[in-house]
Amino acid sequence: MTKRDHAQLRIAVDLAILTVREGSLQVLVITRGNKPFVGQPALPGGFVRTGEDIGAAAVRELGEETGLDGGQLHLEQFAVYGDPERDPRGRVVSVAYLAIMPDLPIPTAGSDASSASWIPVDKVRGSLAFDHDRILDDAVESARRRLELTTLATKFCPAEFTIGDLRSVYEVVWGEPLDPRNFSRKVINTEGFVEPTDNKRVPATGRPAALYRAGPATTLNPPIMRTGSR
16 A cells, blocks of 8 residues: 555544533443454444445444444534544544533433443543544543533532532532632623522521522623633
């Protein structure tokens, strides 16, 4: 093979589906039922079929391997992975999709997956097949960036929530504790982020906490940045 020869490759899709469950950032993971990496955890995904749109392939693979309806999720392309050695079966380029959504159901295994489940990101990182650890790391960083720039975090809160509830979402996704007073000041001073409901949550002990609802904004201006972010 010379440098002028064109690569013969296959196209695949991989899906990083993230949610906040049980106080942790979790990712949808399958256990591979087929070679290569049989029995090893991996992100859902597979090959694009002849004549199939790449986005349609992502929806199909998610449904086949986990039982989740990708048509009801906001699946967004976020990266392409094409290292020549990423798949032992040959040259495979993968288009990666990301969704971060609340209230996602328990998955059910199917197709070439022997199991499917939600697993905390911190517990599965470093064990995934192919280059899926890299894909997951990139997906988590993308999700963290979204919380800096958008009002996505409010979707993981109930209809009425405290600033502490909202802060907990940020702490889970960002993986770092936040100063309560500083966070509260930033949220309340960001136009359209949250709106007061004039209701309070009265705990068994301690002071009542003001309740808010999601505001009309979809982007944050100014952004709420992580420590060390630019």
